[in-house]
Amino acid sequence: xxxxxxxxxxxxxxxxxxVFGITQRSEPxxxxxxxxxxxxxxxxxxxAASWGMWLIKH
Amino acid sequence: xxxNPQAAQQMSKADKALLNQKSxxxxxxxxxxxxxxxxxxxxxxxxPIRALLxxxxxxxxxSIGIALEGKVYTPNxxxxxxxxxxxxxxxxxxxxxxxxxxxxxxxxxxxxxADYGTKFIVVAGLLNIVSAVDAHSLASGRKLS
Numbered sequence: 731x732x733x734x735x736x737x738x739x740x741x742x743x744x745x746x747x748x749v750f751g752i753t754q755r756s757e758p759x760x761x762x763x764x765x766x767x768x769x770x771x772x773x774x775x776x777x778a779a780s781w782g783m784w785l786i787k788h
Numbered sequence: 789x790x791x792n793p794q795a796a797q798q799m800s801k802a803d804k805a806l807l808n809q810k811s812x813x814x815x816x817x818x819x820x821x822x823x824x825x826x827x828x829x830x831x832x833x834x835x836p837i838r839a840l841l842x843x844x845x846x847x848x849x850x851s852i853g854i855a856l857e858g859k860v861y862t863p864n865x866x867x868x869x870x871x872x873x874x875x876x877x878x879x880x881x882x883x884x885x886x887x888x889x890x891x892x893x894x895x896x897x898x899x900x901x902a903d904y905g906t907k908f909i910v911v912a913g914l915l916n917i918v919s920a921v922d923a924h925s926l927a928s929g930r931k932l933s
Contacts, residue, residue, distance in 0.1 A: 731855035738904045741852060742911070745845040749915040752838050753922040756933050 743772035818927040822920030824881040829923025842919045849912035850883045853893070858905025860884070860893035873906070879913030 733741070751765025813832045822829025827843035830836075854860075861873035877884050887893055887909075897903050925931035 731852070732901065733852075733856065733904070735904075738856075738901075742849075742904075742908065745849045746911065746915060748841055748845045749919055752841060753918050756931060 739773060739776045743769045743776075746772065813927050815924045815928040819920050819924040822923040823879070823916065826881070826883070826916050826919065829920050830926070833923060833927050835926070846880070846912050846916050846919070847883065849908050849915065850880055850887075853905040853908030853910075853912060854887065856905025856908065857894050857899060857902040858907070858909045859895065859897050859902065860887050860909060862888075862895070873910055876910035876913045879915075879917040880909070881916060883916075884913065 747765045747769040750768045751761040755761045755764045818829040818832050821832055825843075826846035827839035827841075830839035830842060859873070861870055861877045863871075863874050865871070865874075877887075880887075893905075893909065894902065897906060922931065926933075
């Protein structure tokens with residue numbers, strides 16, 4: 731199996747956010763909101779960190 | 789005569805906690821089952837949808853890690869990071885046992901993408917521990933619903 735770096739980020743963020751949403755909140759509506767928040771934080775955090783590393787390199 | 793909404797809400801929370809405790813499953817059993825099979829703890833305390841989502845998520849992460857040729861840690865290598873990796877992998881319960889029995893994964897990282905696979909496997913184990921603890925909290929009534 732091969733996967734792009736960004737694909738790996740999306741897969742990781744998706745499955746991890748589901749578990750975080752279910753385990754860290756009590757009500758279904760809040761679970762979905764928290765899961766979506768975690769997903770966004772994972773993906774955009776990774777993109778931000780990637781640009782940060784690019785800036786350090788250059 | 790009007791009822792106090794806060795008191796009604798508290799009653800509802802207490803009822804929920806009692807309902808969880810009355811599922812008839814010991815918190816220790818929910819914890820152990822949740823560790824052994826992802827989502828099993830939630831299934832025992834009658835949360836089938838959560839159990840299914842947890843099972844699919846954790847098994848998918850572990851499987852992707854194996855498919856990416858990630859490293860499956862073994863005990864007693866003497867390296868501190870390996871010991872931590874082993875502890876993380878062990879969190880997957882039966883998935884880790886199956887991976888060892890059927891010799892899945894690799895003993896060392898051989899391609900660049902395999903490093904991601906290694907992390908997927910470790911994180912699947914850690915997430916399984918989080919979900920097992922959540923099942924314990926639900927069974928003991930510490931988490932309401």
